[in-house]
Amino acid sequence: MDTSVENGMVTRSDLPLRVINSTPEAISKAKKRAKRSFRQIRTENVFKKTLMLMGLIMVILVLGILLTLIVQSLPSVKALGPKYLWSKVWDPVQDIYGAWPFLLGTLLSSFLALFISIPFSIAIAIFLGEYHPKGWLPNFLKNTVELIAAVPSVIYGFWGLAVLVPIVRSFESAIGVDPIGVGIFSSSLILAVMIIPYAASLGRSMINMVPSHLKEAAYGLGATRWEVIRSVVLPYTKSGLFAGILLSLGRALGETMAVTMVIGNTSLIPKNIFAPGNTMASVIANEFTEADKPVYLSALIELGLVLFLVTVVINLIGKKIIDRFTNE
Amino acid sequence: MKLNSFQIKRSLAAGAFFAIISASLVSCGGGGSTSGSDSTSNSNSDDNALIGAGSSFDNPLFSKQFSEYNKTSGLKVNYQSVGSGAGISQLTNKTVDFGASDAPMNGKQDSALTAPAIHIPITAGAVVLSYNLPEVKDTLMLTPSVLADIFLGKITKWNDAQIAAINKGVKLPATGIVIAHRSDGSGTTNIFTTYLAKVSEEWSTKVGKGSAVNWPVGLGGKGNEGVAGSIKQTPGAIGYIELAYAVQNSMPYAKVQNKAGNFITPSIASVTAAANTQIPADSKISLTNTDAADGYPIASFSWVIIYKEQKYNNRSLDRATKLVKLLSWMIHDGQQYSSALTYAPLSAAAVSTGDAILKQATYDGKPILQ
Numbered sequence: 001m002d003t004s005v006e007n008g009m010v011t012r013s014d015l016p017l018r019v020i021n022s023t024p025e026a027i028s029k030a031k032k033r034a035k036r037s038f039r040q041i042r043t044e045n046v047f048k049k050t051l052m053l054m055g056l057i058m059v060i061l062v063l064g065i066l067l068t069l070i071v072q073s074l075p076s077v078k079a080l081g082p083k084y085l086w087s088k089v090w091d092p093v094q095d096i097y098g099a100w101p102f103l104l105g106t107l108l109s110s111f112l113a114l115f116i117s118i119p120f121s122i123a124i125a126i127f128l129g130e131y132h133p134k135g136w137l138p139n140f141l142k143n144t145v146e147l148i149a150a151v152p153s154v155i156y157g158f159w160g161l162a163v164l165v166p167i168v169r170s171f172e173s174a175i176g177v178d179p180i181g182v183g184i185f186s187s188s189l190i191l192a193v194m195i196i197p198y199a200a201s202l203g204r205s206m207i208n209m210v211p212s213h214l215k216e217a218a219y220g221l222g223a224t225r226w227e228v229i230r231s232v233v234l235p236y237t238k239s240g241l242f243a244g245i246l247l248s249l250g251r252a253l254g255e256t257m258a259v260t261m262v263i264g265n266t267s268l269i270p271k272n273i274f275a276p277g278n279t280m281a282s283v284i285a286n287e288f289t290e291a292d293k294p295v296y297l298s299a300l301i302e303l304g305l306v307l308f309l310v311t312v313v314i315n316l317i318g319k320k321i322i323d324r325f326t327n328e
Numbered sequence: 329m330k331l332n333s334f335q336i337k338r339s340l341a342a343g344a345f346f347a348i349i350s351a352s353l354v355s356c357g358g359g360g361s362t363s364g365s366d367s368t369s370n371s372n373s374d375d376n377a378l379i380g381a382g383s384s385f386d387n388p389l390f391s392k393q394f395s396e397y398n399k400t401s402g403l404k405v406n407y408q409s410v411g412s413g414a415g416i417s418q419l420t421n422k423t424v425d426f427g428a429s430d431a432p433m434n435g436k437q438d439s440a441l442t443a444p445a446i447h448i449p450i451t452a453g454a455v456v457l458s459y460n461l462p463e464v465k466d467t468l469m470l471t472p473s474v475l476a477d478i479f480l481g482k483i484t485k486w487n488d489a490q491i492a493a494i495n496k497g498v499k500l501p502a503t504g505i506v507i508a509h510r511s512d513g514s515g516t517t518n519i520f521t522t523y524l525a526k527v528s529e530e531w532s533t534k535v536g537k538g539s540a541v542n543w544p545v546g547l548g549g550k551g552n553e554g555v556a557g558s559i560k561q562t563p564g565a566i567g568y569i570e571l572a573y574a575v576q577n578s579m580p581y582a583k584v585q586n587k588a589g590n591f592i593t594p595s596i597a598s599v600t601a602a603a604n605t606q607i608p609a610d611s612k613i614s615l616t617n618t619d620a621a622d623g624y625p626i627a628s629f630s631w632v633i634i635y636k637e638q639k640y641n642n643r644s645l646d647r648a649t650k651l652v653k654l655l656s657w658m659i660h661d662g663q664q665y666s667s668a669l670t671y672a673p674l675s676a677a678a679v680s681t682g683d684a685i686l687k688q689a690t691y692d693g694k695p696i697l698q
Contacts, residue, residue, distance in 0.1 A: 089542065090542060091536075091541070091542035092513075092538055092539075092540045092541065092542070093535065093536035093537065093538040093541050093542065094536065161557055161561075165561065166561060169561075169562075178504075180506065180547065180562065181561065181562065182547055182558070260511065260550055261550060261554065264547045264548060265511030265547065265548025265549070265550070266543060266546065266547065266548055267542055267543070276547050276548075278511075278548070282511075285512075285550075286511045286512040286513065286540075286548070286550060287512065287513045287540050288513075289410060289411035289413060289414050289512070289513060290411050290412060290413040290414070290512070290513025290514060290515075290539040290540060291413060291513060291540075292413040292416070292434065292436070292437060292513075292538075292539060293436055294436070
């Protein structure tokens, strides 16, 4: 049976005895039918294998990237040891490298951006998912939000530098901190705008998927719209909303170009959220081309490894939280 | 049933499509890992094209020079503006015919080479100090020690007595000084920090020189445009940018006192003058803090770096000759395109040193240029 499937031949033995004993037309008809079903099975097999191959390639790619990062950062790991993670000086001239200011800058700017963006993304998700799922205005809003994700990050950087930074500067002089303009706060604002669409569109589709009988039952019990959202829609969709927020955090952690242009790029530890700082991604982008010493280059790659691991850890924690939400 | 077979065909086609993509992905991955060693054989395939990589500072000049040279000789030059450090590492891997760098190779880069290389000075550039002081109408003047103290964060206000003492009669505002520096590793930073390390003992021990350093104070901007953006936007800012960039964007820049004690306005002429000094035979000299009386002190050569022995990796004599002839043309006839692009033409001393160095290039032990 197996061999005849593979070479596409249909032999007499593949046909039921009942057919073999009947008319020649019936035999040829049955042969055709059998041939077609063999072809279907073969297609099915090919397609299944292709899918598996695709999945496997992704796994190999990620493991390969991790392996490359580990191998290439070995010289710096050997030279600097674990104190690389918490030492505070980044001095390429004297071959002293410490990732702490950049680790801090990355986490600070990303989480600040996340907190700024959450009210917006959840509000957009509820508005589009529950209040106005159809019509020209919601459609326009939906497309606009999706467009935000499609704009190249360098454009956000330019816009941030030209428009946002002067506004932040006057805000800073109004509240009495050093009016520099660029810094962690500016980069968080830019990042917040950039990551809104991720949480918003996932949240919107989650809210759309809330079964209408649940909502109708709540309305039937006399609940107001706000009460329905609070006690039916949000509890039902919280794991999805959280997954969207996690997705946007991942985007914020890795964003390079726009952040580099407005964060101020100093290796000093930021004193407050208005101070200039630096992120791991922007240090790599800035210094990679001119890293002229082996340990320097390796320290930059180790920075990439740390960023990779930070992303993995945050994702794992997020998965745990999502699991807890859904198990309740 | 008809529809069914159509669907099968479609899924088959989709499967084949994915398979092709995945195959090409895999082959890309495989190719990437070996490219370091064997890609020179690719570059040899077209004998009428040379490949170079390195300094982004040189790129506008090189583009002009190579397109002009192409008109007369038909030779194509493919120059990748990837940064000086990357250019040197590509030369080290022998994936290019020449590298271009804003700084001569350092000891570690030298020891990574398998064969000796020679440096040919190709053009000169300057780093200027641009500032944002709308109240100040005269050109700001700076001495080396004040400049170092500003960048060390020791002078923090524009109306500091030390700055006022140099700029007599200029009404300086009480605004704080905001330093703007390059955040990306760059030859410009290397020239500027080399200069500061020469004129200030404290800078040399505390910060040092390099294409990226640990800045005591200030904001980093990516590229000349990033630094220029910080300067333009922030009142009281001062930062260093390339002369060409400052001229083309008409930004104000300071006069700097040179070793002879004169305050020099950076210009093409004063940079060429800076190079009119004693140049060592290997041309690896920093023009910063030049001895020349009318030379601008924060200037530097940019070099093209090639292997001294041109017979390596099956290179042909023809290819080696074309390369050396191109470089010879660049330091002679090619210099006429410098001024229009705000590069300083090579001084007479630099051209004759370059000639002598090019004569050292050999193919199979025999000199290429007669």
